[in-house]
Amino acid sequence: AQSVAQPEDQVNVAEGNPLTVKCTYSVSGNPYLFWYVQYPNRGLQFLLKYITGDNLVKGSYGFEAEFNKSQTSFHLKKPSALVSDSALYFCATRGGGYQKVTFGTGTKLQVIP
């Protein structure tokens, strides 16, 4: 079965500092990994995905993620956090013959001015 884990319920970071939101995965076959962001009272928005190839994936709003096969991780990163980045972030996986997306439990990112 496909699964992803987000070990941190909340991450606090000062505005302007780099941020990292952690995700580890357990999948069979090729790992297709995604990051989504959810703002209050809104649906999920796609940020970026890893399919194959370059381990550093660049996405929307200056976010990027690093795929690490040996550590089975797909951490979300941004060099300089903005207050407007404060939201709920979900790591997800899709694959192994399944059409559905399996989400992590989410990490609340709080960027402090």
Place this chain on the structure above:
Amino acid sequence: GAGVSQSPRYKVAKRGQDVALRCDPISGHVSLFWYQQALGQGPEFLTYFQNEAQLDKSGLPSDRFFAERPEGSVSTLKIQRTQQEDSAVYLCASSTPRDREYNEQFFGPGTRLTVL
């Protein structure tokens, strides 16, 4: 173009009532998904359609939950005899016409269901 839309955005039901939640996917999107998101949790898969065919309903929590997509576009999720544990946000998503496992999904804003 328009994104995925859902209606109503908010629904309050008394325990035992039936509810119907609507999803309008992005035009031309073949794949449509329903998810349930409980407070403080990640979305959980409910069911999946490819055109009008319901290919996976393994996530539906009970036989009180029923989904349909009769013409391969708009979908309705129906919950019969609602219970308090059904209170959640119900998210609909669609995916590109040639959907593959590496494709992202496009989500609607969700319907927040509160069962009293």
